[in-house]
Amino acid sequence: MSLMLVRGLRKSFGERLLFDVAELALQSGSSYLLTGGNGSGKTTMLRILAGLETAQIGSVSFEGVTIPAGEICTQLSPRVVYLHQHPYLFSSSVAANVAYGLKAAGMAHAKREALVREAMTWAGVNHLAHIAPHKLSGGEKQRVALARARILNPKMLLLDEPTANLDEEARRQVAGLIRQMCDNNHCVVIATHDPELMTLKDAVQLRLENAALR
Ligand SMILES: Nc1ncnc2c1ncn2[C@@H]1O[C@H](COP(=O)(O)OP(=O)(O)OP(=O)(O)O)[C@@H](O)[C@H]1O
Ligand SMILES: [Mg+2]
Numbered sequence: 579m580s581l582m583l584v585r586g587l588r589k590s591f592g593e594r595l596l597f598d599v600a601e602l603a604l605q606s607g608s609s610y611l612l613t614g615g616n617g618s619g620k621t622t623m624l625r626i627l628a629g630l631e632t633a634q635i636g637s638v639s640f641e642g643v644t645i646p647a648g649e650i651c652t653q654l655s656p657r658v659v660y661l662h663q664h665p666y667l668f669s670s671s672v673a674a675n676v677a678y679g680l681k682a683a684g685m686a687h688a689k690r691e692a693l694v695r696e697a698m699t700w701a702g703v704n705h706l707a708h709i710a711p712h713k714l715s716g717g718e719k720q721r722v723a724l725a726r727a728r729i730l731n732p733k734m735l736l737l738d739e740p741t742a743n744l745d746e747e748a749r750r751q752v753a754g755l756i757r758q759m760c761d762n763n764h765c766v767v768i769a770t771h772d773p774e775l776m777t778l779k780d781a782v783q784l785r786l787e788n789a790a791l792r
Pocket of ligand 2: 622
């Protein structure tokens with residue numbers, strides 16, 4: 579059974595057909611590299627899968643359960659998490675950002691604390707816990723955003739060019755964290771041009787070209 583199965587996915591902006599995909603099946607434990615030229619629709623595709631953008635959709639199911647196309651976001655968040663290319667962090671603190679999803683889900687502070695610490699340690703941002711997010715570098719922001727996503731243990735993680743505009747060292751760190759997320763419990767879909775992520779072990783290549791997914 580696919581983790582997510584989308585059939586009859588069509589997206590147009592005005593007259594322009596962006597893509598027309600008969601079937602897209604994404605599996606748990608698999609990672610996918612979504613490539614394609616500028617403007618081919620990578621960001622749009624990820625946003626549709628997260629339910630953040632509307633499209634013509636024949637049917638969509640998650641873990642075998644049919645989801646109404648208009649309810650993808652409400653029903654699948656936070657099992658499906660989308661990370662923006664330039665992650666938005668709340669202007670509180672790094673720790674508060676990482677804790678945000680658990681707090682929103684109603685988890686008590688005492689219970690959250692150990693999980694937040696663990697996620698920040700994983701992402702190597704413990705030393706930044708009390709720094710105002712606007713002071714962070716691009717790479718640090720990405721790592722905080724990855725910690726904030728990972729703490730929710732999403733079944734599917736959609737990453738939009740997570741290493742774009744980062745220097746060599748930051749790219750290496752972020753790519754390392756993403757590699758760790760690509761395990762049996764997660765499905766990771768990454769829109770990228772980055773050769774370092776392209777070498778992700780066993781990743782399935784999906785290429786958007788001429789309105790089709792190849
Ligand atoms: N809200 C919108 N209204 C009209 N056109 C849009 C809208 N959003 C995106 N587009 C167009 O759809 C196309 C695909 O955009 P998208 O951002 O998905 O491409 P991309 O593959 O992510 O590109 P890049 O590699 O530059 O990130 C682009 O031509 C873009 O201008
Ligand atoms: Mg894009």
